[in-house]
Amino acid sequence: MRNVSSVAILALVTLISLVGCSKSNPEAADPIEEAGSRAAAVSAEEILQLASVSLAASPTLRFDFRIEESHGDKTSLFVGEGLTASMEGSRRRIRLDGLSSDPNDESLEPAPRIVVDDGVIVTVVDHHDGVEWGSPLYRAGGILFQVWSGKFMNSLAAPEVLPALVGLGPTVLEDRQADGVLCHVLEMPIPGGVIGTVLVGKEDGLPRRAILEAEGFRSQTDLSGYVAEASEIPLAEFAVANDPGFDTREFTLGGPAPGTPAPDFELEAADGSTVTLAELSGKVVILDFWATWCIPCRASMVEVQELYSELGDRPFEVVSVTYQEAGDPAAMIEELGITYPWYNGDAIAAPYGVPQSGLPSMFLIGPDGKVLDYFYGYTGEESAARLRAGVETALAAI
Secondary structure (H helix, E strand, O other): OOOHHHHHHOHHHHOOOOOEEOOOOOOOOOOOEEOOOOOOOOOHHHHHHHHHHHHHHOOEEEEEEEEEEEEOOEEEEEEEEEEEEEOOOOOEEEEEEEEEEOOOOOOOOOEEEEEEEOOOEEEEEEOOOOEEEEEEHHHHHHHHHHHHHOOOOHHHHOHHHHHHHHHHOOEEEEEEEEOOEEEEEEEEEEOOOEEEEEEEEOOOOOEEEEEEEEOOEEEEEEEEEEEEEOOOOOHHHHOOOOOOOOEEEEOOOOOOOOOOEOOOOEEEEOOOOEEEOHHHOOOEEEEEEEOOOOHHHHHHHHHHHHHHHHHOOOOEEEEEEEOOOOOOHHHHHHHHOOOOOEEEOHHHOHHHOHHHHOOOEEEEEOOOOEEEEEEEOOOOHHHHHHHHHHHHHHHHOO
16 A cells, blocks of 8 residues: 555555534535644643544544545545444444535536444445445454544544554644634644644544545545433444345445355465465465565564464465565565465555555455355454364365
């Protein structure tokens, strides 16, 4: 994910919060107006912590949203009402109901769109195309949510991660008013040449606006009309009714879906040895895309190594492949104590959707050469448990 379009989908996931100010009527978001006052002596870390605590404080938050994005000459607008509610653990459920349109295309009528993250599965119902997209969070659900809801909304589902954004090196700018609300302002560089400007209400600590800009890309999200409720929201409010006649699809970013054949490959290792998917027929295979510059890859590779050490005498194989590598893979392999073979995977990345999904990307392939499951990103214990269960179930069926 070294190009801007990839960052707009994934690297921007790191800026998963902090939005901007808009009017109670979300149809019209005013430009930011300078408040004329200087920022208080408050650190970026304190501002991010304030936003995290404020978002997590209420069992239920209702709000209005306006999201406008432009990619080159393409523009999209998504306006409506949102709902987020606490659930077991630190995550929160979130639902967005609104209308999507293209401000530059008057022939395209606004159409309903629903985006739901119920804590397990993300579902998007798009009435423009008559499609219902879906994917579990451990697969492509998080990316699906980002693509269809703007590049910050995930913060409302996971406010506890906000303080970690201090690692991006944000700068505190002068306070600004947005639609009459005085806000803290943060500006931060995001990998991939993206600059994020974030506004957080000084009085309530709630995110109000996020503007993300890169060459050929701009995204602005406004939140307003926050209403906090003490009561919990039943899970049924996050259910999505199936629309008759809609096409239901797994969201894979171009990679193979479970139950479909894994794209064939032939790979060469540094020592000259080769491997093909056909040679691995009859075995359970983990195909793991990684790179030395990918921090989560280190944790996922340690888990894969544990499986390899435990199950290496079974019909089980690991095909470990680098992607867009510019470092020293051999040194990282030695450092982590990896004993399974590794290959250069650039040539097979596209058919597996890796240029869009980013790293780590992992595919579990069955003895018949079909994809059993896939993982985009690595969530620690949850990803490790699902991967282990998938391998063990597949081996038990042989």
